[in-house]
Amino acid sequence: MGNHSMSDKNLLAGVRILDFSRYIAGPYCAALLGYLGADITRVEKPGGSEDRPVVPIGGDGGAVFAQSAGNKKSLTMDLGHAxxxxxxxxxxxxxxxxxxxxxPTGVRKLGLDYDTLKAxxxxxxxxxxxxxxxQGPWKERGGFDGIGQVMSGAAYFSGSPDKPVKTAAPYVDFGTALYSAFGTLAALYQRRDTxxxxHVQASLLGTALSFFSPMLIEQKAIGANRVPSGNRSQTSSPSDIFVTSDGHILxxxxxxxIFKRLSAAVGREDWIDDPRLQSDEGRGGKRDxxxxxLAQWCSKRDSNTVLEKMAAAGVPCGPVLDPQSALEHPQVEAMxxxxxxxxxxxxxxxAVADFPVSMSDADxxxxSGAPEKGEHTEAVLLEVGYSIDEISELRRAGAI
Structure with missing residues (x-):
């Protein structure tokens, strides 16, 4: 870590990271550390790794790559070459x-397992x-974000009894990246002292289980056996997406x-003293x-009227936006x-999402932007001791 000090405004200055990962969980983990100042080299195939074109946007990489490729160098290498x-x-x-x-087997085959690297x-x-x-019988199987969603119970509970629903947002991938970065920071902190x-290990299934853990805890403890109810919450009410005269709100x-303020705002003061509705659990039981x-009340008003009425009453409420509307929303633009x-x-x-954490005394x-395939190969190899002639020979041999 060189002369790195944790008091530097560039928090991880001097920390060098090799990113051999693909898609989201690994690359975004590296990107998060890069936001804090780490020096990151992305290692990919000579023609570019398979995650580069995902969600094409017309450049040397797709939207998934763009989100995680900033602040990185690119070194191309054939990992199977002698x-x-x-x-x-x-x-x-x-x-x-x-x-x-x-x-795990793939990591060992590439010579990137902990024992090999530690040596x-x-x-x-x-x-x-x-x-x-x-660990476990499925440890060698590959998978993507959706596997975590469906195996954690989340997709089952997000839909209807006969139609499970996977969310479009790859929260399992990004959550795994967050856990990985968190663990890596802790490992760096411990290494400074010891x-x-x-070896820091994270998994898609582990992330998904932890994100959905309240429902799993309840099931394990009391065998609730809840049946999915779509957008309508079962543990409090009202919590749902409602149709307005010109759109949808949540x-x-x-x-x-909050329930008392909502009751007054929608003309149902009688709910405030209703003995059935004196707790989240009670209101959840009467959610329908x-x-x-509320569905009838919202349907007679446009979205903005509902939003402003709820804001004035101090009741959390938001509009359902399509992607373009999300980009153009005044609050999003102001942020x-x-x-x-x-x-x-x-x-x-x-335009990509920047580091979503604001820090008052850190850069x-x-x-920097997304690197071209192999843009920094020569510079990185020179830094680790190869000569120009040796690099040319590696390129001629198809190693880089």
């Missing part, structure tokens, strides 16, 4: 963290993301105080009665959350 082990060895000697998201550099930190973890590295009420009334980065093939760049976020 020269790859030596290149990896030289890279690891100067690295602090290696990120890989292959199943090269004893204090290395290896961060891996798998579909199912490192001088020891370690109302979410939890707690007696409450939500059916200045999207930042334009450069990307080869797109002349005016592409964080996007500092």
């Amino acid at each position: 020269s790859a082990p030596e290149i990896i060895r030289r890279l690891v000697v100067l690295a602090d963290v290696v990120i890989v998201n292959h199943p 090269i550099k004893p204090d290395i930190i290896l961060t891996t993301q798998t579909a199912y973890g490192h 001088g020891r590295g370690q 109302l979410h009420v939890v707690g007696n105080g 009665e409450i939500c059916n009334y 200045e959350f999207f930042r334009k980065i450069s990307m080869s093939g797109i002349s005016d760049g592409v 964080t976020g996007l500092r």
Whole structure:
């Protein structure tokens, strides 16, 4: 970590990360650490890894790549080439963290398992993301975000009894990236005090189970055997998506105080003293009665009227927006959350979500755009001791 100090405004300055991962869970983990100032080298196939074109947007990479590729260098390498082990060895000697998201056998086959890396550099930190973890009968199987959603019970409970629903937002992937980055930061912090590295492991299924854990805890404890009810919450009410005269809004009420304010706002003061509705549990049990009334009330008003009425009453309420409307919403624009980065093939760049955490005394976020395939191969290899002639030979041999 060189002369790095945790008091620097560029928090992870001097931390070097090798990112061998693909798609979201691994690359976004690396991106999060990059937002904090780490030096990240993305290692990909000579023609570009398979995650580059996902959700095409017309440039040298798709939207998934654009979101996680900022602040990174690109080194292309054929991991199956005879020269790859030596290149990896030289890279690891100067690295602090290696990120890989292959199943355990694949990681070992590539020579990126913890034992192999530790033999090269004893204090290395290896961060891996798998579909199912490192134990159990499915540990060698691959998987994507949706597998976590359906195996955690979340997709079952998000739909109707005969139609499970997977959410379009890949929250399992991004959640796994968050857990991985959190664990990696903790490992770096511990290494600063102990001088020891370690293996940080995260999994899609583990993330999904933890995100859906309240329902799983309830099921384990009392065998609730709840039947899905779509957007309508069962543990409080009203909490549902309602049709207005010109669109849809979501109302979410939890707690007696908010429920009393809602009751007054919609002309149902009688609900306030109704003995059946004195707790979230009681209101959840009467959710159909409450939500059916709210459905009628909302249907007679446009979305803005409902939103302003609820805002005045202090009741959480939001509009259901399509992607374009989300981008154009005044609150989204005021947050200045999207930042334009450069990307080869797109002349005016592409706007991506920046680091979603604001820090009052640190320099964080996007500092550079998405790299072209192999843009930094020569510079990185020179840094680890290869000569220009050796790099040319590696290129001629198809190793890079």
